[in-house]
Amino acid sequence: MWDFTSPRKVIFGEDALEYLAEESFNNAFIVTDPTMKKLHLIKVEEQLKKSNTKITVFDEIPGEPTLQVVQKGAKILAEIQPDVIIALGGGSVMDAAKGMWPMWASPEDGLDAIEGLHFAEKLDIRKKTNCILINIPTTSGTGSEATWAAVLTDESKTVDRKASMGNRELVADLIILDPILIKTLPAHLIAGTGLDALCHAIDGYLTTYRNDISDALVRHAFKLCWENLPIAFEQAKNSEIDLELREKLQIAATIAGWGFSNSQIILSHSLAHSAGSVFKIPHSDCIGPMCWYSLMYNKDTEPQRIADLARLAGLEGASDEELSVKLINAYRKFLIKLEFPLSLKDMGVTREQYETNRESLIDFALNDSGNLSNPRPVDYEDIEKIFEYVFEGKEIDF
Ligand SMILES: NC(=O)c1ccc[n+]([C@@H]2O[C@H](COP(=O)([O-])OP(=O)(O)OC[C@H]3O[C@@H](n4cnc5c(N)ncnc54)[C@H](O)[C@@H]3O)[C@@H](O)[C@H]2O)c1
Ligand SMILES: [Fe+2]
Structure with missing residues (x-):
């Protein structure tokens, strides 16, 4: 038996x-x-005022939101x-809103209302x-608008830790995708958040929990991101805006x-x-x-699926093995x-910072839910070795 949960309505265009x-x-x-x-709140307020809706604004969400800010919002x-x-913003804002809601519904549980959330629990x-x-x-990145998960950081620990939590009831009743909101995205955010969407499509296609419905969505999202992201990035660098093309990325992020x-x-x-929580790197930057390391690590376990992605990317090859190598090289380019x-070295992490935080780095990655559904099993030694390669920028050869 499988449960496929979807948002109730999507209004786009x-x-x-x-x-x-x-x-x-x-x-x-x-x-x-x-x-x-500053940029877009007024557009939402204008619409709500047409039906005389009373409005309260909570505008304190930081990037990579914390359980602590979520708690503050829940009280209000x-x-x-x-x-x-109404969550108006990127993944940080939408995740924070998703965290506040169950905390408001079960105030007696405090932080447990979200830390202990199980995806199938009846709320x-x-x-x-x-x-x-x-x-x-x-x-146009996280897809948080369509997911029932939220990634929140617990600042009360010695080393900040990001934890994914979720429940199927947290999926949105309504998603509004208006291209006017993404006109203001700068080139670097287009690239980083677009890569997040592309990686959701890749992960969603390689995971052991894949199914025919998710395949249909993530395959199309992959193609839309692969074809449009580099063009949108180049245009943004030259201060050009092709809104139709950006809309493709907006839809791709949602369906991914x-x-x-x-x-x-x-x-x-x-x-x-x-790595994001230990070294304070925004999700869209890392x-x-x-994903490049993940593709290399999983290559020999999932050559057929990676070859499918290569075909979607327009690559040609005589075998699945050849195509999967081509996709990984094309992804690097x-x-x-x-x-x-x-x-990590080129992201500004020093060898000393890396060594000091190595245990947390391995521990957090090992206990992340992403490992449960990784096609190739991952244990402590694997993660330790992978991170060494990630730090140095070496191609995975094991
Ligand atoms: N819930 C999920 O399923 C899921 C999936 C992936 C990532 N995430 C989480 O989402 C968070 C990241 O979200 P994000 O990548 O969307 O970034 P973000 O929400 O942190 O926003 C990044 C920056 O971009 C700015 N910004 C947002 N929209 C803009 C626009 N239209 N024009 C100009 N600036 C704009 C924001 O103000 C902020 O300064 C991370 O915490 C990550 O772990 C959640
Ligand atoms: Fe992501």
Whole structure:
């Protein structure tokens, strides 16, 4: 038996934000960050005001959000009792909103309300809160708008640790994809968040929990990202905006999230979550390179699936083995084209920082959920060795 969970409705395309006015909410709680407050909040408020919705804005979400900020938002939710939570921002904002909701619903559980969340647990969250969730992504990357997972950092530990948590009830009631919101994305964010979407598609296709529905979504997302990301990046560097092309990446990110959240992530994300939290590297800066190592590590276990991706990328070869090598090499060039460093060393991590944090790095990656569904088994020694290669930028040869 398999459970495939999807958002209830997706509104996309030009003027999609106007749909907000049609829904007539009474009391909206908008979760956002300071940059989105400056750039785009007014567009959402304008629509809500058309139906005289009362609005409260919580704009304190930092990049890579913490359990602590989520706790603060949950307290305000309990005070104002909204009928809709609107997350306006990138993955950080949407994940924070997803964390606040169950904490508001079960205040007696404190941080356990989210730390102990199990994906299939019955929360009855809509009934308990009389509220729904709308995700309005402003990056084209995480796919968090369509997933039921959230990645939150616990700052109370000696070394900050990122933990993925989730529950199927946290999937959005409504997703609004309006291209006007992604017009302001700078080149580096287009590249990094686009790589995140591409890696969700790759992970979602290689995972051991893959299924025919997720395959359909992630294969198309892969193709859209592969074909459009380098062009969008080059254009953005030259201050050109081809909104139709950016829209392709916006949709790709959503459907990649939709797919992988129903088939899971793999080693690339275990490495990225761990390195990201230990060395404070934003997810969009480290997931792309980590995926290259994950592809190399999994190559001999999944040559057929990696060859499928190569065919989607337009590569040709006589065998699956040849094609999978070609895809891995093409992916490396793809990263270089997007001006991404390939190693932790080139991301600015020193040998001393690496050695000091090695145990946490291995421990966090080993215990990340991405390992459970990785096609090739991963143990302590493997992770230790992989990270040494990741630090130096060496091709995996074991
Ligand atoms: N829940 C999931 O399924 C899932 C999946 C992957 C990643 N994540 C998590 O999502 C977080 C990262 O999210 P992200 O990559 O979207 O970045 P982000 O939300 O942290 O945003 C990065 C920066 O971009 C800015 N920004 C956002 N939209 C913009 C726009 N339209 N124009 C200009 N600037 C804009 C933000 O203000 C912020 O400064 C990480 O914590 C990561 O672990 C979650
Ligand atoms: Fe990701």
